[in-house]
Amino acid sequence: MTGLPPPGAPLGHYVSDAPFDPLAAERAAEAAPAVAATQGQVMWWKFRRHRLAVISGLFLIAMYLVVAFAEFLAPSTVDTRNVERIYAPPQALHLFDKGQFVGPFVYGRDMTLDLDTLRRVYTDDTSRVEPLRFFCHGAAYRMWGLIPADLHLFCPANGGELFLLGSDRLGRDVLSRIIHGARISLTIGILGVTMSFALGLILGGIAGYHGGWIDLVIQRVIEVLQSIPTIPLWMALAAIMPVTWSPIVVYAGITVILGLLDWTGLARAVRSKLLALREEDYVLAAQIMGARPRRIIARHLIPGFMSHLIASATLTIPGMILGETALSFLGLGLRPPVTSWGILLTEARNVSTLALYPWLLLPAVPVVLVILAFNFLGDGLRDAADPLR
Template identity: 40%
Template sequence: METKLKIENDLFTPLSEEEKKIKTVVRPSVGYWKDAWMRLKRDKFATISLAVIAAIIVAAIFVPMLSKYDYAANDLSATYLKPSAEHWFGTDNLGRDLFVRNFYGARYSLLIAVLAAFINLVIGVLYGGVAGFFGGTVDNILMRIVDILYSIPLTIYVIIFMAILNKPGASGSGLLTIVLGLSISYWIGMARIVRGDVLQLKQQEFVLASKSLGASNGRILIRHLIPNCIGSIMVTLTLLIPEAVFTEAFLSFIGLGIAAPRASLGTLANEAMAGIYTYPYQLVFPSVMICIIILSFNLFGDGLSQALDPKNKR
């Protein structure tokens, strides 16, 4: 037996036009980049890391410029001074102020890392984009080359390349030599990521529409496919910088770094090893700064990856 509920119209009162406007909740339209920025700002670790990176960059630029001490000026009457109000990080064996030299070294380390990362960006994006877009035989050949290069530790390529470019008898390397050395092999990861994204994107309707309108392969790749990989590219670029900082520090530590009197954080750590038991503070400061830079970039890169992932959109 069915029971029908009879509802009288008098039980309901229609809303007025003003009440309809009040009741209607319209979510403002938010673009992809604005939404990603909002998610990034909610990540405390990423925000703090970005602030630390910005502070180090500003200090690396202005501390050597504004300090009364020159990074290369010797003062033999003030050698091996401990940290004090006059010399915050102490002085080295030649009386040079280590506070200034550490931030000057951070400037060179970051400059080398950023230049190398952007060169790797260009090579990796173009290489991976071509491999993914054309596919087939072209993709197989290009990726087998990548597999061969990846099978050998990347640091070996860097050391060999820098040893070839360095002048005989030189005690260190030039900026260009180190940048090229870091750029010769670190593009492989970027190429693989871009290739994977392009392989997925080239099946989309907008690529077919571009082909139907007569767009060339180069135009489709440069104007349509690569811009749609920008999220992955930015994250990978952010993670390439700390990797380059670490590699440069390692190369400087084994004597392949910036030639004196210039210094990077790695060369400062290398110079401090001679007096590690007597003057340990000389090694502590550059080492801590290297760790802070690498950790900050890694945390920021992780936060950026989460922010740019559409799956995390709320």
């Protein structure tokens, strides 16, 4: 057959007479790095092709940077009030005034009271140009609750006002409160998933590796928890927490509640994987060498599908964020003075208030964007971790 060496011929000195295929050579060159690549490198190459997941990952990195530097990025503190600007609508940001470039600025506003509806009416005064100040000194705060500072990324003009997303019933800046609320709403998802991840790995690993009556008991517990309606269960557990608890303790309680209720799906995924892997030869070899079950599970079984677990955890975080938002919106979760996106949305529970001041619903926008970003990121990680894709 053409292209094959004769029997007994040394392969190292054999030259094939088959025609050269440049396309096949190019494919072989492209595949050469993948042969020697680690599993992490292959996952990264596959993840990079998922453009939407990459964009979502960058967006989430930006959001967590906002969480880390919320005090600096917000134009005012979370509780700064302007009683003369209650329910002020969002101000438009401009760059040009009368054809001349000024830079980012807002127009000053006048407020009048409509005596028929008792509603405040705000009108722009185009004769008052109020440029934004950057890296300016404003309201004092403590960075991370430790470092005293008063530097902000941007501030209103001296003697002016700035409500880019409007103000609430107490004259507080909605944008600043959204930025500060991101710290609670985004970190509670990470902490809750950490707890549920640990519970899912431990209980799912024990059930999948040992089987028998241990597996039976854990599966019945999972089925009971999954059969209870989520919202009533959240409400019942949140109502147990005394109203006298401090906001920090309530925050910890909500995190524990979300973590204790969201481990069931991950536990079942771990159990199914371990049921299939515990019969492999390398597991039998580890058992013969005297390895304990805990070591076999932690060092040999779980690392084999850790990439799938990471993707599952990424898809679980949105449920945690929505759980905190729902509890706080219903008044059963976090309570003022703590600020979260769910607490901000309680301002929009009244339909008549929402009809008059629709900007109070703006805290729902970052909730939707973050949930979508986590879902797209989870899809990208899951596709990258799937060896068949």
